[in-house]
Amino acid sequence: MSVVTVKGSAIRKLQRGYPWLQRSDVRWESDVAPGSLAELCGADGTRLGMGLVNPGARYPVKILRLGDGGVDGAFFRDRLDRAWDYRQTIDLESDAFRWAHGEADGLPGLIVDFFAGHAVVQVRNLGMEKLKPVWLPILAERCESVFERSDMQGRKEEGMEEFSGQLAGETPERIEIRERGLRYLVPAKDGLKTGHFLDQRNSRAHLAKQVRQGDRVLDLFCYTGGFSLAAASAGADCLGVDIKQLPVLCGQANAELNGLTVEFVQANAFDYLAESAEGGYNWIILDPPAIAKTRDKRDSLKWGIWKLVHDALPHLNPGGRVVVCACTWQMGIEDCWDVVQLAAGDCGVKVALEAVTLQDRDHPAVAEFPQSLYLKCLWVRRME
Numbered sequence: 547m548s549v550v551t552v553k554g555s556a557i558r559k560l561q562r563g564y565p566w567l568q569r570s571d572v573r574w575e576s577d578v579a580p581g582s583l584a585e586l587c588g589a590d591g592t593r594l595g596m597g598l599v600n601p602g603a604r605y606p607v608k609i610l611r612l613g614d615g616g617v618d619g620a621f622f623r624d625r626l627d628r629a630w631d632y633r634q635t636i637d638l639e640s641d642a643f644r645w646a647h648g649e650a651d652g653l654p655g656l657i658v659d660f661f662a663g664h665a666v667v668q669v670r671n672l673g674m675e676k677l678k679p680v681w682l683p684i685l686a687e688r689c690e691s692v693f694e695r696s697d698m699q700g701r702k703e704e705g706m707e708e709f710s711g712q713l714a715g716e717t718p719e720r721i722e723i724r725e726r727g728l729r730y731l732v733p734a735k736d737g738l739k740t741g742h743f744l745d746q747r748n749s750r751a752h753l754a755k756q757v758r759q760g761d762r763v764l765d766l767f768c769y770t771g772g773f774s775l776a777a778a779s780a781g782a783d784c785l786g787v788d789i790k791q792l793p794v795l796c797g798q799a800n801a802e803l804n805g806l807t808v809e810f811v812q813a814n815a816f817d818y819l820a821e822s823a824e825g826g827y828n829w830i831i832l833d834p835p836a837i838a839k840t841r842d843k844r845d846s847l848k849w850g851i852w853k854l855v856h857d858a859l860p861h862l863n864p865g866g867r868v869v870v871c872a873c874t875w876q877m878g879i880e881d882c883w884d885v886v887q888l889a890a891g892d893c894g895v896k897v898a899l900e901a902v903t904l905q906d907r908d909h910p911a912v913a914e915f916p917q918s919l920y921l922k923c924l925w926v927r928r929m930e
C-alpha cells in the first residue's frame with residue numbers, strides 16, 4: 547500500500563472533512579501509481595485515513611475515510627447503505643433519485659442515479675474507476691441493471707478516456723420513471739449526463755404549484771421537457787426550446803405519454819429569445835448548462851445569464867416570473883441576483899426576488915464541501 551504524507555498545514559482541512567488535497571498539501575513517500583489507494587499519514591507517521599491518489603490530477607488526493615479502517619466491500623456497502631437510507635427518509639414523490647452524490651456522500655467521484663430499479667453511474671476519478679470491482683457488485687445486487695455514463699470531459703485531467711457502456715444487466719433504451727404523478731422516459735444511454743436532471747425535481751414541483759390554468763410558459767434549455775410537463779400538468783400552455791434534437795424528441799414523447807400538449811422547438815435559446823420569441827409570457831424558465839466549471843469561465847456564465855435575463859424580461863407580462871437557474875458552485879445566489887438586477891436595470895424593468903430553490907435533497911449540500919451546493923434557481927417577478 548502506498549503512503550502519502552500530509553503536511554501539517556493541510557491536516558486541519560482534512561480533519562474538518564474537506565475531501566480533496568492539493569499537490570502542495572502532500573509529499574509522496576515513494577512512486578505512487580496513478581489511481582491507487584493510499585494510506586494518509588502525518589509527518590510523524592500517525593495514520594490519518596485513506597485516500598485515492600493520482601499524482602497528475604488537479605487534486606491528487608481524494609479522501610475516502612478518516613481514522614483507522616480499510617476500504618473494501620464492507621466500506622462501500624456502509625456508505626451506499628447510508629446514502630440509500632437517507633433517500634428513503636425524504637419524500638421525493640418519485641421512484642427515481644440520486645443514490646450517491648460523490649463527495650457529499652463520502653464517495654469521491656462516484657455518482658449513482660437510481661431510475662426505477664436501474665442504476666446509471668458516473669465515475670469521475672481514476673481511483674474510483676480502479677475500485678469498480680469492489681463497488682459495482684453492490685449496485686448490481688440491488689438493481690436490475692447498471693449503465694455507465696462517464697462520457698464527460700473532466701476525466702481527461704485524471705488521465706482517463708470518456709466511457710459509456712453497460713456494466714451489469716441490460717438497461718432499456720428508455721427507462722420510465724414517475725415524478726409527482728408524471729411519467730418521464732429517461733434516455734439513460736444517449737441523453738445528457740445520466741439521462742434525467744433529478745436535481746431540478748423540487749423546482750419543477752415549485753413551478754407546478756404556482757402556475758395557473760392558461761398561463762403561458764416558455765421553457766428555455768428544456769431538455770426532455772421537465773419544467774414544461776410539470777407546468778402543463780397544472781394547466782399551463784407551454785413551449786419548450788432546446789438546441790439538440792434528442793431532447794426535443796424525448797420531450798414530445800414524454801408529453802404524449804402523459805396525454806399533455808406541449809410544443810417543442812429545436813433552436814438556440816439565445817437566438818430564439820432575441821429573434822423569434824413572442825411576448826406575453828407569464829413564466830420564462832432559464833436553465834442553461836453549467837458553462838462555468840472553473841473560476842476563469844465565471845465571467846462568461848455571468849454574461850450568459852445577463853444576456854438571457856436581459857432578453858427574457860421584455861417577453862414577460864407585468865407580474866410574470868423569470869426563473870433563473872445557475873448550476874455551478876462558481877456562481878452563488880448573491881452573484882446570480884446581482885446579474886439579474888443588472889440585466890433588469892439595463893432593460894428598464896423593475897423586479898423582485900420571490901424565492902430561491904436549490905438542488906433537490908437527494909443531492910446533499912454538505913457544509914464541509916462548499917462545492918456540493920451547486921444549483922440555485924432564482925424566482926424573479928417582473929413588477930411592471
Ligand code: SAH
Pocket residue numbers: 738742743746766767768769770771772773787788789790793813814815816833834835
Ligand atoms: N430544465 C431541464 C434540464 C436542462 S439541461 C430539466 O428539468 O430536465 C440543459 C439543456 O440545455 C440541455 O438539454 C442542452 O441540450 C440545452 N442547451 C445547451 N445549450 C443550448 C442553447 N444554446 N440553446 C438551447 N438549448 C441549449
